[in-house]
Amino acid sequence: MKRILGWGLSLLVAWFFLVPLIWMVHASLRPEAEIFRGGMLSIFSIDQLSWSNYADAWRRAQFGRALLNSIIQLVGIIGIGLWINSMAAFAFARMQFAGRDLLFALVLILVILPVEVLIIPLFLTARDLNLMGGYAATMGALIIPFTAKAVNVFFLRQHFLQLPTALEEAARVEGANWFQIYWHIALPSIKPALATVIVLDVLTHWSDFIWPLVVCTREETRTVQISLANLFTQPPIQYGAILACAVMATLPVLILFRWIQRHVVSSELAAGIK
């Protein structure tokens, strides 16, 4: 009995906790005039639900294009980032060279730098490197500066450090060079850590706002979050379409949800607490 009461209570708490998101999905299906009418109980109403807001949102926000841009951005950052961060992490973890510890300390300092603050000089630096203007250049500006991440180098280094030296020594006896050891032996053995890095990058960059706001000037370069913000600020304000767009901007991460949840936990433990 006590257990059932506890479950009932927790169900109630969960309901109130998730009500904003439930309301978002429900209201996105309702006609414009009804969205702010009917109060709390309107969430249970199934009258007049329709997909028409989604069609409006898709068209007005040019959502297809925005989705493509966001995906290119994520794949670019994660693809290149995984490669270069793991190489650096490997070198820091497994190799000896002059100045290693000092260099690593410098990289560590960069971990605490909040990106938002550097947006302005970063913007002018990207401009000086011709990463502004056309589509390809803008995508470059969205991707390249965020590929290398001090925090990811740090995190992957921790994992490389834990690898046993036996395999690596055997490979060296057989004449493998360091690049081969990194690529064929070290990298495949830290796949769980790589998955974690991917998850954190997906979470971070899917919700990127201020940097795309600055660099995605042209219509064709706008990412999902920027299109959504435009829809929210551009008259005529149609709350139904805005909500539909918000739901669409959430679906991709919701699809990856289980996977994200699993890997976030392991990451923070290793990165922050140990």
Place this chain on the structure above:
Amino acid sequence: MTSGPVYLWVGGMITILQRLSVLGLITFLSFGCGQVPQTEVLQIWSHQGQEAENRAMREIVAAFNETHAKLGIRATIEFFPDYQYTERLSIAAAAGDMPDVFGVDGPTVAQFVESGLLHPLSDYFSDAELDDFLDTIINQGTIDGVLYTLGAFDSALILYYDRVVFDEVGIESPPFGEAWDWQTFLDACQQLKEHGISPVSLHMNVTADEWFTYAFSPLIWSGEGHLIDTDANQIEGVLNSPANIATLTKWQALFTEGFAARNPMNPNPFGAGETAMDWNGHWMARSHFEAKGHRLGVMPLPKIGDQPAAASGSWSWAIAATTDKTDTAVRWIRWITDPETGIVPIVNAGGAVPSRQSAFEFFPEYEEDPFRLFRFLLESYGRSRPQTPLYPNLTQQFAAAVRDIAQGADVEERLNQAASAVQRLADR
């Protein structure tokens, strides 16, 4: 935990990466290299208007391209949100990514000129041509005697009302071209409210700051106040002058008395029949006319002092100082300000007031209400917002103040705060 598929996926990614890394490098190295254009491409940037306007703009560009194809000229157009348009253009200018021609809102011309972003137009248009434009258009585009922008239309701000509702309640509207004084306006609001009708919508939910300066600076002028003394670069004592405090205190009563909504949700309550009057611009004329037909009445904005309250100024076209396609850009401005190729389609889509005398012959509706009033107001009282490089800050601060005053902030305190914020920037 079954995390197998994830690792498989990561493994796959690594394999793909192994194959693609070289290819990827090459792709990224090639970023930033442009292509050599075959034809001359003119880049046009425009603010994002109502959907009908955007459609009309695209059609105008298409027609322009058809006519100019044989000259090897092609124009492309992109739209930018109104929200923080000035910041967007600053970013583009700083990025060295300016288009060839772009839309500029009237009051922001001065800042663009001061930053050296605009190319003067005076050399390309004859006096005879320019005489055809409305004075308000020439004035808003002229900084220190040099013309920088020309537009296809000008704007006007009026009070729309529902004739049938007025008759039912017993409110008498003023004769053509005459404005109510403030007390008459308040009395009408009171009468409507007593009959259970929401009196007027002031669109306090608009996201763009410019709405507030555009819509309510006419009241400031009507009360014989100013936003800024542009000659002395003085804001303190001007923006928060006793006259302005009195004006906005009277205006604030609209909200405390419940005559206007503080936090409306519907973008068009008048069209939906929720309010009896609408404080709004020309851009709603066609939509209101369609919704209301002959129920639609129009009058000038009510006066708060002795001066009439009227606004003018709108989006116009400028050539970027950085472009090397000046002649083609001038062709575009000619095209978009030509009565037949530019003004007719855009005015039909947006309901604005044609910018040229010679264009009115295409618009017989400007002989009758509601459109007749727009032209009358513009030609008799049109007044632009101040021309100053500080305008973007001024409008940001004024809009924030007006929003807060509507929510009940102390008028004097709030105006003092806004004035000193802008003054600090002016004194830097």
Place this chain on the structure above:
Amino acid sequence: MNRRSWEAWLLLLPALLVLGTFVAWPLVRALLWSFTDANLFAPHNAEWNRGSHYSYLISDPRFRQAFLNTALFALMVVPLQSVIAFFLALWVNRPEPYWRWLRTAFFVPVVVSMPVLAILWTMLYQPLEGDQVGLINSVLLVVGLPAQDWLQNPLLALPAIAAMSVWQGVGFQMMIFLAGLQQLSRDQLEAARIDGANGAQRLWYVIIPSMRNSLLFVWITTTILAFRLFVQPYLMTRGGPQDRTVSIIQYLYETTFLNRDLGLASAGAILFLLLVAVITLVQQRAQREVRS
């Protein structure tokens, strides 16, 4: 060994190149610009101004307001979020699958992006107007309380934004605490129980001390995140009402792109970085002291 060293640098090169170009170099540039009158449109022909930006910033009421708002925001979010997350973690730390579902529920807002949530909560906070009202006010009305103008009221706007931010991030912190709790051995708790410790004593003497690291980690990350406030005021309030929600990042953004004052914005960025560095140092010092 030479060969080795050469290979190491090759492996490091891409990451160092990107970090150097897009993190370290911009940082240096910001530092240099902060002492000049650089304009956004002509950053290269600037003149030295001997740090006058710094004195201007310190006396600028808007910057002070932005600083105050951001600090208040952090002061509201950090303790609330950690305390709520901690007790949620204690509550849902049970083995049955049912509780795993509950954990999942608390984690959902974490994956939803901040722009989506800022827009959503603007609608939830919608004041009462005629017969239309946002969800939160409709609940108040049902309970018999008056509806509030959450985002329009100068006293409520920042707390409203903070409440929304706590809701968004609490699931993330809860997960970290859960991971910490799972390292806590059952034996320790059992031993405490046998010794006759009650719930509060167990919490205070056994659970909290063993969770120090998780607590400090949450404290540091949440503080830094809170100081980066931008999306919420940009989309929900535009810094209003009465400048009560202007944040430091927003001030920097406006100074750069509206006023085009690159020098001043750079000085603001450097001050901000110093602040973040100080906070991090203080917290790390605290961490070290607690550990020893």
